[in-house]
Amino acid sequence: LIHGIFFQFLPPPPVSNFSSYLDTLSAQTHQIANIFSPFHHCSSQPFFNHLQMATLISDTAPWKDLKAHVAEIDKTHLRDLMTDTDRCKSMMLEFDGIFLDYSRQRTTVDTVSKLFTLAEAACLKEKINSMFNGEHINSTENRSVLHVALRASKDTVINSDGKNVVPDVWQVLDKIREFSDKVRNGSWVGATGKALTNVIAIGIGGSFLGPLFVHTALQTDPEASKSAGGRQLRFLANVDPVDVARNISGFDPETTLVVVVSKTFTTAETMLNARTLREWISSALGPQAVSKHMVAVSTNLKLVEKFGIDPNNAFAFWDWVGGRYSVCSAVGVLPLSLQYGFSVIEKFLKGARSIDQHFQSTPFENNIPVLLGLLSIWNVSFLGYPARAILPYTQALEKLAPHIQQVSMESNGKGVSIDGVRLPFEAGEIDFGEPGTNGQHSFYQLIHQGRVIPCDFIGIVKSQQPVYLRDEVTPEQLQSENVASHLIPHKTFSGNRPSLSLLLPSLDAYRTGQLLAIYEHRIAVEGFIWGINSFDQWGVELGKSLASHVRKQLHASRKKGESVEGFNFSTTKLLTRYLEASAD
Numbered sequence: 034l035i036h037g038i039f040f041q042f043l044p045p046p047p048v049s050n051f052s053s054y055l056d057t058l059s060a061q062t063h064q065i066a067n068i069f070s071p072f073h074h075c076s077s078q079p080f081f082n083h084l085q086m087a088t089l090i091s092d093t094a095p096w097k098d099l100k101a102h103v104a105e106i107d108k109t110h111l112r113d114l115m116t117d118t119d120r121c122k123s124m125m126l127e128f129d130g131i132f133l134d135y136s137r138q139r140t141t142v143d144t145v146s147k148l149f150t151l152a153e154a155a156c157l158k159e160k161i162n163s164m165f166n167g168e169h170i171n172s173t174e175n176r177s178v179l180h181v182a183l184r185a186s187k188d189t190v191i192n193s194d195g196k197n198v199v200p201d202v203w204q205v206l207d208k209i210r211e212f213s214d215k216v217r218n219g220s221w222v223g224a225t226g227k228a229l230t231n232v233i234a235i236g237i238g239g240s241f242l243g244p245l246f247v248h249t250a251l252q253t254d255p256e257a258s259k260s261a262g263g264r265q266l267r268f269l270a271n272v273d274p275v276d277v278a279r280n281i282s283g284f285d286p287e288t289t290l291v292v293v294v295s296k297t298f299t300t301a302e303t304m305l306n307a308r309t310l311r312e313w314i315s316s317a318l319g320p321q322a323v324s325k326h327m328v329a330v331s332t333n334l335k336l337v338e339k340f341g342i343d344p345n346n347a348f349a350f351w352d353w354v355g356g357r358y359s360v361c362s363a364v365g366v367l368p369l370s371l372q373y374g375f376s377v378i379e380k381f382l383k384g385a386r387s388i389d390q391h392f393q394s395t396p397f398e399n400n401i402p403v404l405l406g407l408l409s410i411w412n413v414s415f416l417g418y419p420a421r422a423i424l425p426y427t428q429a430l431e432k433l434a435p436h437i438q439q440v441s442m443e444s445n446g447k448g449v450s451i452d453g454v455r456l457p458f459e460a461g462e463i464d465f466g467e468p469g470t471n472g473q474h475s476f477y478q479l480i481h482q483g484r485v486i487p488c489d490f491i492g493i494v495k496s497q498q499p500v501y502l503r504d505e506v507t508p509e510q511l512q513s514e515n516v517a518s519h520l521i522p523h524k525t526f527s528g529n530r531p532s533l534s535l536l537l538p539s540l541d542a543y544r545t546g547q548l549l550a551i552y553e554h555r556i557a558v559e560g561f562i563w564g565i566n567s568f569d570q571w572g573v574e575l576g577k578s579l580a581s582h583v584r585k586q587l588h589a590s591r592k593k594g595e596s597v598e599g600f601n602f603s604t605t606k607l608l609t610r611y612l613e614a615s616a617d
């Protein structure tokens with residue numbers, strides 16, 4: 034160590050096994066970094082250090098302590114943990130009408146306290162603050178992560194790159210309010226003078242799943258559905274022409290407004306669907322009708338104009354809004370306001386804001402997203418349960434799981450830490466779900482007696498009470514009930530399967546906003562603890578460029594008769610087979 038610079042002498046790289054040499058180098062560098070950057074100095078370090086964690090969380094003492102703690106938990110059974118009333122009471126909390134009970138997790142009070150120590154080691158508090166302060170926590174894309182600014186009140190100041198972004202947010206929200214009011218009250222009409230009562234929102238991934246989730250939640254809410262009147266909102270996402278056919282079925286171009294939603298305005302599926310619907314409108318009403326029947330939501334206003342949509346009819350958002358976190362931007366707010374009216378959607382934004390404030394300012398012991406995130410870490414990284422089931426007991430939340438699948442798996446499905454080191458543990462979670470009681474008649478068998486899958490039960494007081502996983506049924510119990518001996522193994526429930534319950538008083542726009550923000554922040558907590566960048570998606574980008582290569586090849590083969598090249602044997606065969614079959 035000379036003048037604070039650590040010099041290390043390594044043997045020259047063996048040419049035969051260069052990648053394992055790099056792994057060794059990387060591991061050693063991190064051991065060294067660990068000596069100089071222990072996590073307990075988070076608060077005294079500049080933000081970059083606690084985000085670009087110089088070491089892996091799995092190298093820290095709190096992580097190792099939790100690893101050792103698993104053996105203690107393995108000696109317990111939920112049956113016994115549940116008899117400890119004090120423990121159960123300490124695992125129930127309430128904020129602004131939302132009640133969380135996590136007493137059915139495989140945790141003791143000691144486990145939870147160890148998880149808080151882990152959170153401290155991971156500089157969780159500092160990372161949350163960095164997010165709210167607009168720092169460039171999405172370091173691989175060099176961007177802030179500010180979906181919380183989308184639902185901030187007008188007087189809030191949130192800076193990104195030295196500029197308060199809240200006035201820009203409200204300028205767009207005010208423009209949406211004005212436009213949606215005009216369409217809804219009939220002062221903005223179609224090319225033939227008819228009111229536009231139907232909306233088709235074209236978009237995919239984050240430009241689709243969040244708005245669809247909220248729409249499905251609000252459709253049966255009395256206030257929202259009254260405000261919708263007879264209006265209809267549909268979502269066109271898939272490039273499969275079947276989706277186009279279903280979306281335009283029964284709709285008349287004369288009374289239809291198309292909203293093209295794309296952050297980049299380059300997504301192949303969305304652009305193809307946008308061209309198809311532009312053709313649908315202009316062939317029925319003439320090309321000049323496009324300006325009255327098509328509007329756009331994008332960060333790329335130049336491409337919107339190039340496509341032929343009047344830039345005055347474009348609604349902006351910003352690169353600090355990740356696609357999967359964009360439902361509170363014009364991506365969701367425009368189509369939903371056209372359907373339900375801006376005042377209903379403003380309540381949705383307020384609900385999300387209530388959780389943002391709670392997440393930012395509440396101590397970890399009472400912080401719902403923080404607790405949920407830490408419990409996920411416990412289940413995935415320590416107990417080894419890689420999946421999570423999202424089980425809302427209301428059909429109105431049928432699109433919650435598909436939305437959370439993207440938010441969670443695109444955010445945390447990563448293999449390297451934020452500073453590019455391969456993780457020695459698996460990050461990310463497999464999310465799936467279905468409303469109860471439908472799920473009960475589908476995959477609950479596996480959850481009861483097959484694999485252990487931690488469950489989120491979401492109950493709505495006004496409609497249905499939450500249910501719990503079947504308690505343990507022992508062979509002894511079954512014997513005492515005279516169950517035939519050959520059936521006893523089949524009827525036995527070992528129990529000890531973790532779940533938690535979130536209880537909402539009702540499901541309206543405000544509560545939907547709260548639920549959205551709870552899951553968004555829970556996923557951020559997981560990523561902050563694992564030390565990954567939850568806000569980029571280089572894997573998907575790679576997929577997009579591979580898909581574009583395939584498209585170009587198929588085009589060249591079809592149009593110019595070129596042979597398929599540049600792929601491995603298997604892909605070449607498959608593409609050739611497809612080309613032959615589709616030529617018939």
Ligand code: F6P
Nearest residue numbers: 237238239240295296297300356
């Ligand atoms: O495929 C993933 C993704 O990049 C998402 O992150 C994004 O929400 C979606 O594609 C759609 O992208 P865009 O809004 O740019 O059309």
